[in-house]
Amino acid sequence: KFATKAAVTYSGYVGTVSPFTNELLVAGINEHRATNIPFKAIVEVVPTTSSMKIVMKQIDEITPSTTAIDMHHYHMKPFTAKKPLVFKDLTPIVLHKDTKVLKSKTNVKTFESTFGTNCWS
Numbered sequence: 849k850f851a852t853k854a855a856v857t858y859s860g861y862v863g864t865v866s867p868f869t870n871e872l873l874v875a876g877i878n879e880h881r882a883t884n885i886p887f888k889a890i891v892e893v894v895p896t897t898s899s900m901k902i903v904m905k906q907i908d909e910i911t912p913s914t915t916a917i918d919m920h921h922y923h924m925k926p927f928t929a930k931k932p933l934v935f936k937d938l939t940p941i942v943l944h945k946d947t948k949v950l951k952s953k954t955n956v957k958t959f960e961s962t963f964g965t966n967c968w969s
Contacts, residue, residue, distance in 0.1 A: 855882040859942050865933065875928050878942045882921040926950040 861876025892901040929947040931937060941947060 853882075853884050855880070857881075859940070861927075861929070861941060863929075866930075870933070872929070872931050872933055872941075874930075874941065876926070876941070878923075878925045878927060880921070880923050880925075884919055886919070 858879045859876060861874040863872055863874025863876075865871070866873050886907050887904050888907050890903040890905075892903075893899075894901070925942075927942065927947050927949050929941050929944055931939070931941060931944045931946055937944075
């Protein structure tokens with residue numbers, strides 16, 4: 849059985865160590881992608897007949913009350929941060945309390961589309 853969900857996060861930054869405070873001062877980006885394919889596939893291989901059967905069904909979490917499913921999410925967040933050096937503090941830089949996400953004045957961009965048919969009508 850397969851139910852597909854995947855997430856990838858990438859953080860990159862450039863900066864310097866402050867000679868006055870011995871802290872890391874950086875500017876960077878945090879990029880995140882998440883994909884959700886809302887079906888399960890059951891693959892059955894029958895070696896004696898050299899055949900393969902694939903059955904695809906919607907996942908059990910989708911019910912008649914489900915109104916929307918996020919199939920793909922993406923964000924890119926620029927940030928600045930000031931934190932202790934990596935070997936002194938195991939907190940990831942994007943989660944540190946002194947990390948500030950840079951806000952944009954533009955509106956959030958979204959894309960919505962309807963796929964398939966409504967099985968409950």
